Amino acid sequence: MRKLSKKYIDNVNIITSEFNNREDLVKREISVGKLHFCVFYIIGLCDAENVSKLVINPILKQTKLPKNNLLNTLQKEILVFSEISTSEDIDQLIGEILAGKAVLICDNCTSAITIQADKIKERAIAEPPTDAVIKGPRSGFVENYKTNLAAIKKIIKSVDLKTINLTVGRRTRTNVSVVYIDGIAADDVVQSIVSKIKGIDIDGVIDSYYIAQFLETRRASIFKQVGSTEKPDIACAKLLEGRVAIVVDGSPIVLTLPYLLFEDMQHSDDYYREKSHVSYFRMIRLISIFITAVLPGLYIAVELYHYKALPLKYLITLLNSTQNLPLTPLLELLFVLILFDILYEASLRMPRYLGQAMSIVGALILGDTAVKAGIISPPAVMIVALSSIALYVVPDQSAQFSITRILFVFAGGLLGFYGVLLGVLFIIFYFNDFDAYGTPYLAPLAPRVDSDLKDFLTKSDLTKMKTRPKSIPNQNHRRMK
Amino acid sequence: MNNSISSKQVGTLLFFSIIAIKAVLLPAIIYFYAGTNGYITVIGVLTIDFSLLLCYLAIMKRYPNKTFVNIMEECFGLVISKVLVAMILVYFAIKTILMIMSTYNFLEQVLYDEINWIYYVIVTLAFLYFVVSKSLRVFGRSGQVLFWIVFFAITLVMLITVTNTDFTALLPLFPNGAKPLVDTGFKCAVGFGDYTILIFFLGNTAYTKHSTRHIITFALLGITTIANFYIVFLCNFGYSVVNQNLAIADLTLYIDLAVSVSRLEWIAVFSWLITMVVQMSVYAYCFNQSLIYLLPQKISKHSHLILVIITGLTLIFGNFTLQNIASFVLSQGYSIFACVVQIGIPLLLLLCLLIYRIRKPHSNPPALPTNKQAIEEGQK
Numbered sequence: 139m140r141k142l143s144k145k146y147i148d149n150v151n152i153i154t155s156e157f158n159n160r161e162d163l164v165k166r167e168i169s170v171g172k173l174h175f176c177v178f179y180i181i182g183l184c185d186a187e188n189v190s191k192l193v194i195n196p197i198l199k200q201t202k203l204p205k206n207n208l209l210n211t212l213q214k215e216i217l218v219f220s221e222i223s224t225s226e227d228i229d230q231l232i233g234e235i236l237a238g239k240a241v242l243i244c245d246n247c248t249s250a251i252t253i254q255a256d257k258i259k260e261r262a263i264a265e266p267p268t269d270a271v272i273k274g275p276r277s278g279f280v281e282n283y284k285t286n287l288a289a290i291k292k293i294i295k296s297v298d299l300k301t302i303n304l305t306v307g308r309r310t311r312t313n314v315s316v317v318y319i320d321g322i323a324a325d326d327v328v329q330s331i332v333s334k335i336k337g338i339d340i341d342g343v344i345d346s347y348y349i350a351q352f353l354e355t356r357r358a359s360i361f362k363q364v365g366s367t368e369k370p371d372i373a374c375a376k377l378l379e380g381r382v383a384i385v386v387d388g389s390p391i392v393l394t395l396p397y398l399l400f401e402d403m404q405h406s407d408d409y410y411r412e413k414s415h416v417s418y419f420r421m422i423r424l425i426s427i428f429i430t431a432v433l434p435g436l437y438i439a440v441e442l443y444h445y446k447a448l449p450l451k452y453l454i455t456l457l458n459s460t461q462n463l464p465l466t467p468l469l470e471l472l473f474v475l476i477l478f479d480i481l482y483e484a485s486l487r488m489p490r491y492l493g494q495a496m497s498i499v500g501a502l503i504l505g506d507t508a509v510k511a512g513i514i515s516p517p518a519v520m521i522v523a524l525s526s527i528a529l530y531v532v533p534d535q536s537a538q539f540s541i542t543r544i545l546f547v548f549a550g551g552l553l554g555f556y557g558v559l560l561g562v563l564f565i566i567f568y569f570n571d572f573d574a575y576g577t578p579y580l581a582p583l584a585p586r587v588d589s590d591l592k593d594f595l596t597k598s599d600l601t602k603m604k605t606r607p608k609s610i611p612n613q614n615h616r617r618m619k
Numbered sequence: 620m621n622n623s624i625s626s627k628q629v630g631t632l633l634f635f636s637i638i639a640i641k642a643v644l645l646p647a648i649i650y651f652y653a654g655t656n657g658y659i660t661v662i663g664v665l666t667i668d669f670s671l672l673l674c675y676l677a678i679m680k681r682y683p684n685k686t687f688v689n690i691m692e693e694c695f696g697l698v699i700s701k702v703l704v705a706m707i708l709v710y711f712a713i714k715t716i717l718m719i720m721s722t723y724n725f726l727e728q729v730l731y732d733e734i735n736w737i738y739y740v741i742v743t744l745a746f747l748y749f750v751v752s753k754s755l756r757v758f759g760r761s762g763q764v765l766f767w768i769v770f771f772a773i774t775l776v777m778l779i780t781v782t783n784t785d786f787t788a789l790l791p792l793f794p795n796g797a798k799p800l801v802d803t804g805f806k807c808a809v810g811f812g813d814y815t816i817l818i819f820f821l822g823n824t825a826y827t828k829h830s831t832r833h834i835i836t837f838a839l840l841g842i843t844t845i846a847n848f849y850i851v852f853l854c855n856f857g858y859s860v861v862n863q864n865l866a867i868a869d870l871t872l873y874i875d876l877a878v879s880v881s882r883l884e885w886i887a888v889f890s891w892l893i894t895m896v897v898q899m900s901v902y903a904y905c906f907n908q909s910l911i912y913l914l915p916q917k918i919s920k921h922s923h924l925i926l927v928i929i930t931g932l933t934l935i936f937g938n939f940t941l942q943n944i945a946s947f948v949l950s951q952g953y954s955i956f957a958c959v960v961q962i963g964i965p966l967l968l969l970l971c972l973l974i975y976r977i978r979k980p981h982s983n984p985p986a987l988p989t990n991k992q993a994i995e996e997g998q999k
Contacts, residue, residue, distance in 0.1 A: 443730070553734075553739070553742055560743075560746050566765070567750055567757055570760035583763070584761065584764045585763065586627065586763050
């Protein structure tokens, strides 16, 4: 650790040289009698007006300042900012300047004062585009981690809500906060997450997904292993169940651990609507996952190996529509799947003013022209369209199931129903081997936890959910009397 | 690797074990040898098997942390332990191969016009290679996921076929005496011995005071389901039952509801296929565990690869057909061997209980964990 010396000029020179003559570094030197001060801050990150008004001006107004006990006097009697601290660590002070704070170097002092004067413009809190609700809170997280932490603290007003603040990234020095409720979250889970984050040695962290990848236990897996949310109410609900939230500066997505596969089938407004309605739609979501992943594979299996499974009338229709196609059924289906994925990717990236025109072109190409030209068949388009629509019923799982469905198409194409069945069983065995942070991936289905089934596929009345989910390790099971 | 499994999970795997091979080829074979009283053979052998289950439960309850190998080594020494495990290895190897071939036969006759044998073997062995390296906990959890799907599908199919059932086909009772029924039970030993898989569950089951009840409940459920299946099957087909080689697929073909709903037999077919694949995986797991014990430590790390190679070479180059495998497993020699393993091992375990009691008459067994501890242990 490099410490400040007692010599004012040395301290100023060290900090100036560290910044290597950066043009946006402001070095404001002031004197009161024989005492010298220097304020460092970066233009754009620091609130220069407030620094002038509340730091420089009050100091300049002093006629005399004590040589001894100078820092104390400044903190308690002169500086007006509410958040100030001291540090003697040069590297820490540099980090504070880079984070947008102002640093005041004082003559004859081995410590400097850090002033919380950062002012970064951020976007307004709005409803997240990926998590719209009909009923319930609509606020979402933003890119500023302090705002996000405040949003959580606004809902959970408890002294047991703890945050462990870390800095990750050698060059970005990104602030990462691990948030949990002391007395509910399991200590070993919290410690495990903190130690993993502390062990990250990387140049920079731009988004929470960078951290998520280090928290995953199976790096090679395509399946999601870390939960995420863009809404403070969901993050708080998860904290109250015993999970840990990870807030990353610069990202509106807060991570949550431990993660269960079925939590993505629970939408945020499930807890703000009538329970029978919610239960029905949760089953729809489960059926949608099945349709997404397995239906294309089943279709190709039927077409290639098991046409006897189809009623005669439909078989005749299918044969009529698929005759004279240039591609084999397997290639045809893969072609349509890839075409849909191209459309999806293009619709995300293209400029908005082109969107409407291109979507008409895409629909025409797929829906009409390609079919009439005899390149693809209507049943293939219908199956892939149904699968693609069902994919976004559970958007958080869309990435992994869009890949899984291609694997099922190969399984069905090469070995029919048996291949699809082996694929399903493979995935079940694979998921059951997934345990992370003390939590089985398929809980509460496997291992079956009867008390958690109240909020699984069907949703019970809130008055009956007296205990926290046992699938998530926690210290205090009871949440309601 | 956490190998702990809960008693409910054990129960689900036992249910699959009871159902699996009995629902396709075996009904026709049993009714061929035993006549229309074949269901009595099935109920009788299942009852004997159930009593053997109690032997396993007795040792599980008394010594929940001791594995089969621990018990055999402590009671009889290393050599006898290895001999026993070698027998078990052969037993499960034959069962695994039989399951693979039965499934292929079923797929070829029911679901596919043509299915390439080499493709099938490669894909199946690839699946088994992946699965046998998993812990018992994974099997248990997978069993829990699949259990209700299979149970309700089979029950639904049987309920629907009740409309077409003529229960007078159950009569007459014992027209040729009991000897043909006993002989059939002995001959078809390969289709029973469902609890033999518990050999590798010993010492790995989170046993609580409710575990006996859980396991017995699932076992009785399996027994009831398969006994009902045999009765309904006979009552649907009468004397032509011996010609129905694909029992579960044939069951719903001729009833009115099946015609109007269409493709109803596919529910039964898929649920049975799930059972077969899970059971194939369990047998392969037991085969693998035997290999791990018998092989030197350096090689045992690759036991799942060795298992796949042995099985693959046997299947591809052994030139077996289901007919000659069936003749082999229905032969007297194999039936004796199967009975030695299926009946001998649990009786041996009872003997070990006695030996432990003689050696340490006043020692108390370790206290059973509470349900909560067992759940946590099973879940970790």
